[in-house]
Amino acid sequence: MKYTCPHCGKKTFTPLQKALCGGMSSSGKPCPACGVRCVNGKLSLIVNSVLRFAAFVMIIIVYFAHEPGNKKQVLLFGVVPLIAAFVLGFLFDMFIGRLTEAIKRE
Ligand SMILES: [Zn+2]
Numbered sequence: 001m002k003y004t005c006p007h008c009g010k011k012t013f014t015p016l017q018k019a020l021c022g023g024m025s026s027s028g029k030p031c032p033a034c035g036v037r038c039v040n041g042k043l044s045l046i047v048n049s050v051l052r053f054a055a056f057v058m059i060i061i062v063y064f065a066h067e068p069g070n071k072k073q074v075l076l077f078g079v080v081p082l083i084a085a086f087v088l089g090f091l092f093d094m095f096i097g098r099l100t101e102a103i104k105r106e
Pocket residue numbers: 005006007008009010012031032033034035036
C-alpha cells in the first residue's frame with residue numbers, strides 16, 4: 001500500500017514515509033520519483049491541532065481537578081493524553097491524510 005505523490009502522481013510514499021513528511025509547517029520529504037518535497041496537507045494540520053488542543057484542555061482540567069498528592073492520577077491523565085495525541089496524529093498522517101507539495105523552502 002503506497003500513497004500518491006501530489007506532484008508526479010506516482011505511488012511513491014509508504015505510510016511511514018508519509019507520516020515522516022511532517023505537517024504544512026515543515027519542509028517535508030522529497031518524493032523518490034520526482035524529488036518534489038511533500039508534506040501532509042490541511043486536514044492533517046486540523047486534526048493535529050484538534051488533538052493537541054484536546055490534550056491541552058485535559059491537562060488543564062487534571063491540573064485543577066486531581067486529588068492532591070495523587071501522582072498516578074496526574075501521570076495517567078496528564079501525560080497519556082499528550083502521548084495519545086501524538087500517536088493518533090502520527091497514525092492519521094500514515095493512513096488517512098493526503099500529501100501536498102511543500103510550500104516552505106529548505
Ligand atoms: Zn513525485
